Amino acid sequence: MNQITEILDALESGDQQAATDLLPLVYDELRRLAAAKLHRQRHDHTLQATALVHEAWMRLVGDVEGNAQKWNSRGHFFGAAAEAMRRILIDHARASSADKRGGGRHAIQLESWNHPAASEPEKLLMLDEALGRLEEQDAVKAELVKLRFFAGLTIREAAAALDLSTASCERYWAYARAWLKAELED
Template identity: 55%
Template sequence: MSDVTHILSEIEHGDPSAAEQLLPLVYDELRKLAAAKLAQEKPGQTLQATALVHDAYLRLVDDGDTQEWKSRGHFFGAAAEAMRRILIETARRKKSLKAGGGLDRISIHDDELIGSEHAEELLALDEALQKLERQSSRKAQVVKLRYYAGLTIPETAEALGIARSTAIADWSYAKGWLKLEITRNS
């Protein structure tokens, strides 16, 4: 059992000091994943990978719910989902602001994650991804791990416990399906 898996198990059993031990072990890898995701965003995006990692990490270990981490791959899959949700929430907030809602002052932090011109695209992707998830949760997981977490095909296959050829086929299918779905709805 790797150190990460062992510490995840300790977190699962309620050890309060385990979360402090986990961050140094996964931080660099989570930061690389966040940086890869943010590199795919349009220019003008001001969020730092560090902020995205911290927000996602807090959602994973400080949400008060006991998590059942099955493996290191499961943890990173959950991290990818947390990053996706953070970006989607920010896109929704930006879209609301663009439509004239929320006339209160906003801090720089509220404006950091994603440019408003990109918010609509991200929301369209999320809506299509939710439809794909209802059709094939595994294909949707492949998209989340590849697009949001920046995992490679081999890393995605390992995280999901599937063959590389299956991950390649799922990724190809999902990209085409999502493109068609987004085009159809725009």
């Protein structure tokens, strides 16, 4: 874990080799997080966990020279990874809802007809808008939702990333879920 922090510091200072050294150390965990994210998406999602990790990786360290990222901890790095994955999924949902991709029309497959797991990109977009409103009111609770929902972190992992106690994190999670549920029902 200390090795990751050292590599993140080197990456921040512009060391090109640091990105190469970092990937093997965090790839498996990023892949696990991406798989957890995509498991919650509709079953016919065209984005695969590997592609999500690679796209997030490029957003995180792809342009080290031009945009030096600053991560002060392992938790901060994985928080940034969660945010990158969230943005990729939102962009993907927007693209799949675009008029040139059929707009509001969806292909219906008989095995998924009326199936509760066949979620729609519109729901993800509504969640993103509600999450933006929550972020305006309470950035910590919004970050917690991103870490739990989009990165798949446990309460304990999210509490460590946000530097909160587990009990506080559980209270914040309960509040954020209730707040988002009320927002999405309106």
